[in-house]
Each structure stands twice: as structure tokens, then as C-alpha cells.
Amino acid sequence: MKKSSKALALLLVLCFLIAGCGGQKDANAPATASATEAPKATDVPQVSEELKEELNALTSDVIDPDLTCTITLGNWPADTAPAAELAVFEGYKATMAKQYPNVTLVPDYYSYTLSNYVPMAKGGTAPSIFQPPFTDPQLLIGQGLVGDVTDALAACGALEKFSPSYVEMLADKNGRIYGLPRDGYVLGMHINIALFREAGLVDEEGLPIYPKTLQELAEYGQIIKEKTGKAGLVFPASETYGGWLFTNIAWNFGCVGENALEYQDEDGRWVCNFTSPQAIAAMEYIRDLKWKYDILNADATTTDWAGSHSSLGTGEAAMNFAADDSVDQPTANKGLPLEDFALIPFPAGPEGRYALAGGTCYMFAPNITADQATALMAYLRILGKLPFLDEDIIAGMRSDYAAKRDRGAPVLPAISAWNDEEYNNAKRAIIDEFCNVDMRLYNDFFDSISEGTISLRAEEPAFAQQLYRELTAVIQRMITREGADVVKALTQAQESFQEYLDDEINNN
Amino acid sequence: MNRRRRVAIAGGKRNESFKSWLIMLPRLLLFAFFVWEPLLESVRMSLYKTENVELVKFIGLKNFISVMGKANFSQALVNTFAYTFWSLLIGFLLPIVLAMIIGETVRGKGFFRTAAYLPNMLPGLAVIILWSAFFSGEKSGVLNILLSKLGTPAQTYLTRANLVIPIIITIATWKGAGATALIYMAAMAGVNPELYEAATIDGASVWQRVRHILLPSIRKLAGTLLILQIISVFQIMYEPMVLTKGGPDNASLSLMQLMWQYAFGGSMDYGKASAVAVIVTAILLLMTVVYSYFNNKESDWD
Numbered sequence: 001m002k003k004s005s006k007a008l009a010l011l012l013v014l015c016f017l018i019a020g021c022g023g024q025k026d027a028n029a030p031a032t033a034s035a036t037e038a039p040k041a042t043d044v045p046q047v048s049e050e051l052k053e054e055l056n057a058l059t060s061d062v063i064d065p066d067l068t069c070t071i072t073l074g075n076w077p078a079d080t081a082p083a084a085e086l087a088v089f090e091g092y093k094a095t096m097a098k099q100y101p102n103v104t105l106v107p108d109y110y111s112y113t114l115s116n117y118v119p120m121a122k123g124g125t126a127p128s129i130f131q132p133p134f135t136d137p138q139l140l141i142g143q144g145l146v147g148d149v150t151d152a153l154a155a156c157g158a159l160e161k162f163s164p165s166y167v168e169m170l171a172d173k174n175g176r177i178y179g180l181p182r183d184g185y186v187l188g189m190h191i192n193i194a195l196f197r198e199a200g201l202v203d204e205e206g207l208p209i210y211p212k213t214l215q216e217l218a219e220y221g222q223i224i225k226e227k228t229g230k231a232g233l234v235f236p237a238s239e240t241y242g243g244w245l246f247t248n249i250a251w252n253f254g255c256v257g258e259n260a261l262e263y264q265d266e267d268g269r270w271v272c273n274f275t276s277p278q279a280i281a282a283m284e285y286i287r288d289l290k291w292k293y294d295i296l297n298a299d300a301t302t303t304d305w306a307g308s309h310s311s312l313g314t315g316e317a318a319m320n321f322a323a324d325d326s327v328d329q330p331t332a333n334k335g336l337p338l339e340d341f342a343l344i345p346f347p348a349g350p351e352g353r354y355a356l357a358g359g360t361c362y363m364f365a366p367n368i369t370a371d372q373a374t375a376l377m378a379y380l381r382i383l384g385k386l387p388f389l390d391e392d393i394i395a396g397m398r399s400d401y402a403a404k405r406d407r408g409a410p411v412l413p414a415i416s417a418w419n420d421e422e423y424n425n426a427k428r429a430i431i432d433e434f435c436n437v438d439m440r441l442y443n444d445f446f447d448s449i450s451e452g453t454i455s456l457r458a459e460e461p462a463f464a465q466q467l468y469r470e471l472t473a474v475i476q477r478m479i480t481r482e483g484a485d486v487v488k489a490l491t492q493a494q495e496s497f498q499e500y501l502d503d504e505i506n507n508n
Numbered sequence: 509m510n511r512r513r514r515v516a517i518a519g520g521k522r523n524e525s526f527k528s529w530l531i532m533l534p535r536l537l538l539f540a541f542f543v544w545e546p547l548l549e550s551v552r553m554s555l556y557k558t559e560n561v562e563l564v565k566f567i568g569l570k571n572f573i574s575v576m577g578k579a580n581f582s583q584a585l586v587n588t589f590a591y592t593f594w595s596l597l598i599g600f601l602l603p604i605v606l607a608m609i610i611g612e613t614v615r616g617k618g619f620f621r622t623a624a625y626l627p628n629m630l631p632g633l634a635v636i637i638l639w640s641a642f643f644s645g646e647k648s649g650v651l652n653i654l655l656s657k658l659g660t661p662a663q664t665y666l667t668r669a670n671l672v673i674p675i676i677i678t679i680a681t682w683k684g685a686g687a688t689a690l691i692y693m694a695a696m697a698g699v700n701p702e703l704y705e706a707a708t709i710d711g712a713s714v715w716q717r718v719r720h721i722l723l724p725s726i727r728k729l730a731g732t733l734l735i736l737q738i739i740s741v742f743q744i745m746y747e748p749m750v751l752t753k754g755g756p757d758n759a760s761l762s763l764m765q766l767m768w769q770y771a772f773g774g775s776m777d778y779g780k781a782s783a784v785a786v787i788v789t790a791i792l793l794l795m796t797v798v799y800s801y802f803n804n805k806e807s808d809w810d
Contacts, residue, residue: 114772118560139776143560229647238753240774298645301667301756316646465774473580476756480667496579503574504775 061099063378068102069371071379074130076107084403091399095382095392103375114139121145126365129376131182134358135464137170141178147364150177152373161387161420169458170361179363181417182385185325186456187248187356188445189217190309191342192330195318199227207440210344214252214285217319217347221295224318232295234317235286235479236308242300242475243468245321247460248356249285252349254278262460262467262501270462270501274471274494275487278351283478283486290479301476310334321346324445325359328409338410342441345448355449357456359417387418389426397427401434410437413446463497463504470497547789554782561778571783575770581784583758584766588742590673591762595741598674599681600734604726606685607692608718621693624686632683636750639679640666666752669759676747676760688733692726699725735799739792763788 077085093105108127110120114136120126122145132140140146153159159177170179189210196208201220203209211217221232236242247261255261259276273279290296297303297317309326311317313334320330324343330336346355362385364376380386384396401411411434416424448454460467470493477484554571556563575581610620627635642650645664652662665671703721712720745764748754754761754769763784771781 114774114776118776122561135774139774143776145560238755298649298662298664299666302640302752304753316648463775469769469773473755473757476758480669480756492579499578500775 062101063099065101067100067371067375067378069369069375070104070106071128071368071372071375072106072108072110072365073379074108074110074112074127076109078109082403082407084406088396088399088403092379092382092396095396096379099382100375100378103378105379118145121366124367126367128365128368128372129362129379130365131360132179132363133360134169135459137179137361137363140363141170141172145366146178147366147368147373148176148178149180149364149368149373149377150175151370152377153177153180155374156377156381156386158377158386158388161418161423163417163419166417170363179361180380180385182360182362183325184357184359184415184417185323186415186445186449186454187245187321187323187358188346189344190312190320190322190327190330191344191441192312192315192318192336193340193342193441194315194336195224195228195230199224199318205440208342208344210342211319211347212345214249214347214349218285218289218293218295221289221319222293225293225295228318230315231297231311231317232293233289233319233321234297234303234308234311235289235300235321236303236305237300237472237475237479238302238304240465240468240472241303241305241308243471244356244459244464246282246286246471246475247468248321248346248354248457249349250279250282251354251457252346252352253282253285254349254351255282256352256354256457260460261471262462262497269506272467272494272498272501274474274490274497280486280490282349283474283490286475287478287484287486291482296479300479312336323356323358324412324415327412328404328407332407332409338408338437341410341437343412343445345445345454348454352455353448353453354455354457356459357415358459387420387423389423394426394430397430398434401431405434405436410442411435412437412442415449462501466500467497470500550782550785553779554786556779558777558779558782560776563779567779571779572787575780575783575787580758580761580766581763584761584763587673587759587761588744588763591677591744592738592741594674594677595680595737596734598677599685599741600737602681603685603688603733604692604730606689607696608722610689611693611696621690624689626686627683628687630683632746633750635679635683636747639675639682640751643675667756669756672748672752672756672760676744676751677741679751680741680744680747688737691733692729695726695729696722731799731803735796738795742788742792742795 077089079086089107093107096103096105110127110130112130112132114132117126117130117132117140121140137146150159153162158180162177163181166181166184167175167177170181171177191208191210193202193206193208196202196210197206199220201209201223209220211220217233224230224232235245247255250261255273255276255278259273259278261274261279262270262272265271290300297308297311303311306329308317308320309322309329312320312322313330313336315336322329327341327343331338331341346353362380364373368376377386381388382392382396384393384400404411411431413428413431416427418424449456474489474493477489478486553563555566555568557565557567557570606624610617610624613620630638643665644650644652645662645667646652647656647662649662649665651665655661655663665675699722704717707717707721743764744762745768748760748762749765749768752760754765767781767784767788769775770777770784
């Protein structure tokens with residue numbers, strides 16, 4: 001009995017070891033029941049009739065019966081996602097199955113973070129397509145952690161329509177493309193109109209009298225704080241968020257060109273420049289927001305991106321530096337009525353009016369095959385993420401906007417990453433059809449971009465996240481210590497970041 | 509004993525030894541695979557320039573020199589010792605006191621035991637989120653609401669550099685003290701009741717009984733738990749990461765959080781992250797050795 005028990009125990013251990021040492025999952029293997037299993041059709045809740053019609057339109061003839069491969073689709077909505085959103089993705093899947101019958105789609109709930117992606121990419125288990133923010137592509141491309149889709153993109157005719165500014169962000173030095181823009185965004189400011197109203201900052205039509213300059217922001221914030229007791233401005237100054245927002249403020253104080261926060265000198269060496277008079281003035285402005293005007297939220301140093309949206313949405317703060325791609329956060333997610341929400345341009349500074357342009361992109365696993373790249377382009381085309389127009393794509397866009405409207409998120413014009421007028425106009429026409437907001441609360445924002453009254457800038461080019469972290473620490477010191485020395489703090493941060501640049505680029 | 513018999517015994521011992529090793533083999537393999545190999549790999553990685561998880565070039569101690577030369581390392585090191593100090597101050601005696609009080613409780617002992625342990629059953633992140641609402645600096649913060657009833661204006665807590673570490677340790681203690689108290693209670697239950705009776709008959713006060721009977725009985729356990737507590741607190745990470753994100757101005761940044769920042773905070777520098785991990789391990793090893801030395805010396809005196 002004892003012997004048989006021992007043998008059984010050893011056998012069990014052996015089984016565990018063999019199971020643990022199992023090989024990598026075959027990328028082309030059929031989908032199995034797992035965490036990545038697609039939501040069952042029966043699980044999809046009921047959707048509106050209008051949306052059903054849109055989904056029914058998502059049918060078309062076979063395009064390529066010979067294309068045979070399996071692609072895993074990151075960012076598939078979870079079972080708990082709104083019914084309309086789930087239905088839209090099921091529609092995409094159905095269309096893909098019809099147009100490319102031998103392409104197997106494996107939905108994957110994977111949500112990208114740098115830390116979870118790297119081991120997956122190295123281990124060959126990264127989803128075929130995933131969605132990193134625009135801060136990461138160059139890092140991933142440089143380390144060979146993403147797949148090249150240049151040829152597939154050229155084959156489908158989208159390569160030439162790519163906006164050059166996005167090519168710069170998503171290509172390597174040789175011009176090979178590794179990603180596609182999902183959504184572009186431009187930083188502006190979210191407004192809680194209810195608090196503006198309470199503070200008397202509305203005109204006779206009830207539209208908010210909003211700050212057009214950073215100075216006005218401080219003054220209006222002060223009025224709001226005095227009259228409502230709520231924070232004039234919620235400023236997420238934790239981790240890297242504070243530094244991220246600060247760069248935009250600094251540009252408006254003149255930290256561009258030769259006064260940029262970081263630049264390459266004639267020898268190609270990266271130089272950190274946090275102590276220019278412009279950067280010092282910008283940091284003094286942040287300090288004043290706390291100690292002179294007292295308009296910031298109480299826990300700024302622990303507030304993150306989600307927290308800032310929550311503060312605005314729940315009426316704890318009147319203004320928030322945020323972009324057009326997150327308008328659903330304070331509204332649909334936090335319950336701020338659409339009529340109490342506005343999106344305004346980033347306030348101008350004494351030396352200019354700039355706004356950060358960035359976004360989220362699609363990138364691809366490093367081990368994708370040519371067939372997989374072709375299938376992924378086809379999938380993105382169905383999603384309406386390539387600059388092409390056909391009935392399916394238009395139906396897909398309409399479904400998308402209908403879903404957005406159904407869940408109470410503002411349906412707004414999108415900032416296009418494609419240089420294709422026909423495509424952009426058609427998209428605008430569809431959006432207008434589903435628009436559920438008073439565009440007077442948004443027009444100034446979009447007009448400032450289209451009319452060029454605000455200059456768009458990409459994020460700081462070298463090691464942006466580290467730069468933001470250094471600047472966030474300075475901001476935290478400024479808003480938690482009344483007598484903090486701006487120059488000293490910026491000098492320390494500059495030394496630290498310069499050392500980082502030397503380690504990572506200059507001395508290599 | 510003749511030669512044949514000696515050979516037979518030796519053979520039997522060898523056979524038994526072989527069987528013992530065979531039984532231990534799966535455990536050793538698992539241990540080597542899941543513990544030793546990653547540990548040694550981390551040390552190796554700390555000596556290399558890395559490109560994500562790949563070792564690119566042997567650079568000796570450069571990662572250590574670079575990491576230790578930065579201001580945030582010295583700040584994180586000081587903070588980590590501050591965490592340990594506050595943890596010992598707030599969290600070491602509390603479970604002992606708690607165990608003594610619950611041990612002396614006559615009615616509802618089971619209830620108090622469960623109540624003390626309950627916070628330990630809550631998910632760590634939920635606890636942090638719960639307490640972040642308590643210590644929120646907004647007027648809607650629970651503590652500020654309580655203070656407003658006393659006529660005190662709203663205060664900020666988590667944005668004050670001198671308060672964040674004691675607050676984080678208070679939260680960690682709230683969560684963990686009950687579990688430690690249960691261990692002490694088990695040890696206290698093992699004390700011979702005749703000793704108490706004899707002391708009581710001899711006229712010993714409560715304090716004298718605690719001092720001369722109870723505390724000596726749990727001293728060894730307390731020593732072990734002390735070193736475990738130091739090791740645990742030295743690796744504090746998710747509490748500051750969630751509650752304060754290491755702020756304000758790195759005032760609550762711990763060494764483990766710094767390690768995380770190197771690895772996943774945007775730069776993907778696993779070499780430097782491993783260097784920080786090795787430094788933490790070295791400090792903990794040193795502290796454990798010192799503790800063991802004094803502990804053994806004390807045992808010798810006993």
C-alpha cells in the first residue's frame with residue numbers, strides 16, 4: 001500500500017512537471033476553452049432594433065477564401081462590457097468570417113501594459129494585435145518586440161495615406177511601419193458646467209465663460225473655489241501624470257525649440273533643459289495654482305488619470321486637463337449629464353498656444369507571419385481603422401457611434417490620422433448623424449485644431465515616461481511644500497534626468 | 509561486529525539515504541526551478557546590461573553603481589528603513605497586546621478572535637482603497653467628515669511627506685495584526701497554567717505575571733516574528749504604490765517600488781531592477797545573520 005502511494009505521488013509530481021513544461025501555444029492552433037474564449041452568442045444581451053439593423057448590414061461576399069491563418073485579437077470587450085459594444089465586436093467577427101472564411105479569429109481580453117506585454121512578446125504568446133499608447137511604440141520597435149506590417153499595409157493601399165506625423169511615431173529608422181493609429185487625441189480641458197453656473201461663469205445662453213489663457217484659468221478657478229467650495233482645477237500629480245501635463249503647460253510658457261525641455265545638440269547628444277527661464281516660469285505657475293490661487297484638488301499627489309475624471313464627473317472639480325478621446329469618462333462613466341459637460345481648447349500661455357497630440361495605436365506581435373499581417377489589415381479595415389469607405393465600413397462606423405450614443409457617451413468628431421479628404425468628410429457626416437451633444441460646447445476645441453489657432457505637438461521625444469516621472473516629483477514638491485525652491489528642485493531633476501539620458505543614449 | 513554485518517549495515521544506510529533523496533527529489537526539483545534558478549538569474553541579470561529580459565553585455569557592478577548613485581535610491585533606502593521603524597513601533601507590540609486582551613476575555617472570545625482576524629481576510633487592494641477614502645484630503649474624506657463634526661477644517665494626510673509612511677504602516681498593521689495575534693494566542697495558550705496559579709498565590713501582580721511568565725514564554729516566537737516582520741516590511745510595495753504612488757516627492761517610495769519603476773515604469777531596465785532586488789536581498793540577509801548571531805549567543809547564555 002505504501003509503495004503504491006509513493007508511486008502515485010511520484011506519478012502526480014511527474015504529471016505536474018510535464019504539464020508545467022508544456023511547449024508554447026501554437027499560434028495557429030484552433031481556439032480552446034480558456035480565458036480568451038469568445039463570449040457565447042447566447043450571452044450577448046439584447047440590443048436596440050436600430051443597432052440590429054446596423055449589424056445586419058455587416059455582411060458581404062467572400063474576399064479571399066485562400067487566406068488561411070489564425071489571429072488573436074487583444075482588447076476584445078469583456079463579457080461585462082455594455083451589450084451594444086459586445087454586439088458590435090461580434091458583428092466585426094461575423095463579417096471577417098464571411099469575407100475571409102479560413103481566417104480564424106481568437107478573441108482575447110488582453111489589455112496592454114508595458115510590464116505585461118514584454119514577457120508575452122518574448123515568450124511568443126502576445127496577441128496578434130494589441131493597443132499600446134503612443135508613448136510606447138518607439139520603445140517596442142527599438143527592442144524588436146513588435147511585428148512589421150509595411151508590406152501588408154502597402155498591399156492594401158493604405159500606406160500612402162498615412163499622416164507623416166503618425167509615420168514618424170510608428171516606424172523605425174528605415175521607414176518600416178510597425179503600428180497604425182487607433183485614435184488620435186488632442187489635449188484640451190474638460191469643464192463641469194454645473195460648477196461654472198454655480199460660480200456665475202456662464203453667459204446669457206447658459207454657455208460657460210471658460211478660460212482662454214492659463215492666467216484666466218487660475219483666476220476663474222479661484223472664483224469657482226470661493227463660490228462653490230469645490231476645486232477649480234483637478235490636477236493629477238501622481239506617478240507620471242503631473243509631468244505629462246506639465247510639458248504642455250511648459251510649451252505654452254515657451255519651452256519649445258531651443259528652450260525645449262530636452263533637445264539634441266550639434267553632436268547628437270541629448271540634453272535635458274529643465275532650468276530654462278521658461279521652464280522655471282511654468283513650474284512657478286504650478287506652485288502658484290496651489291499657494292497663491294489655491295485652486296487645486298486636495299489630494300493632487302495621489303490623483304491619477306481616472307481619479308481626475310472622476311473628480312470632474314462627480315462635481316468635485318470644475319476643470320480638468322484632458323483630451324477629446326476621454327469625454328466618456330466624466331459623462332457616461334461618472335454620470336455627469338451631457339448638457340453639463342464641455343470640451344475647450346488648452347489655455348494659451350504667455351509664450352504660445354500648444355496642445356499635446358497623441359493617442360492609442362494598434363501594434364502587432366513580433367512573430368506574425370505575412371498571412372497574419374494581411375488578415376490583421378483586413379480586420380482593421382472592417383473596424384473602419386483604415387482610410388477606406390465601403391458599405392461595410394460605413395455600417396461598422398454607424399454601429400460604433402450608435403453604441404456610443406446608446407451608453408450616453410458624447411459622439412464627437414474624431415481627429416483623423418489619415419490624409420484622405422473623402423474619408424474624413426464621410427466620417428464627419430456619419431458622426432453628425434449620431435451626434436448627441438450641443439456642439440457649441442465643443443466647437444471651439446475642434447475649430448482651434450482645424451483652423452490652426454492652436455499648434456499641435458507630439459510628446460517629448462526621448463524617454464518621455466522618465467522625463468514625466470522626474471517632473472512629477474518636482475511638481476509634488478511644489479504643491480506640498482509652500483516655500484519650495486523651484487530652481488533648486490528643477491536643477492536636481494535636470495541632473496537626474498541628464499544622467500539617465502547619458503546612461504541610456506549619450507554614452508552608448 | 510564482523511565485517512559482513514558492517515557491510516550490510518552500511519549498505520542498508522546507503523539504501524535508506526538513496527530512498528530519502530528520491531523522496532526529496534521532486535521537491536528539490538520544484539524548489540530549484542521556482543526559487544533558486546530565478547534567484548540566481550536575478551543576481552546574474554544585475555551584472556549585465558539588458559535589453560528587456562535579454563542579457564546583452566557583462567558590465568560588472570555598473571548597474572549597482574548607477575542605481576546607488578541616484579537620489580531616489582537613497583530616498584527609497586531611507587524610506588524603507590522608516591517603514592521598518594514605524595512598523596516595529598506601531599505593529600510589533602500591538603499583536604502581543606491584542607493577544608493578551610483576547611486571551612483574558614471571558615465572554616465572546618471567539619467573536620473577538622474572528623473580529624481581529626477579519627481585516628486579514630480582505631483583499632489587500634480593497635483595504636488600501638478603503639483607507640484611501642478614510643484619509644482623503646477632500647471634504648468628502650471620512651476622517652475629514654469626522655473632524656468637521658468637531659469643528660475642525662478639512663486636512664490633507666496623504667500629501668504630507670511626514671505623515672505618509674506612518675499612515676501606510678497603520679493601514680498595514682490594521683490588516684495584519686489580527687493574524688499575528690492569533691499566533692501569539694496559540695503560544696500563550698501553551699503556557700503552563702500552574703505557573704500563573706503559583707505566581708498568584710505568591711502575590712504576583714498582573715504586570716509581574718506578564719513580565720515574568722508570559723513574556724519569557726513567547727520571547728523566542730516574538731524574535732522569529734520580529735525578523736519575519738522586518739523581512740516583510742522591507743519588501744513593502746503595493747501599499748504605497750496604490751495609496752500614494754510613492755509620493756509626495758518620493759516621500760513614500762520604497763526600494764521594491766523603485767525596483768518596479770526600473771522594470772516596468774517605462775524604461776524596462778531589468779538589469780538595474782535586478783540590482784535593486786539584489787541590494788534588498790543583501791540587506792535582508794545581513795539583518796537575518798545579525799539576528800541569528802545574537803539569537804544563538806543568547807541561547808548559549810541560556
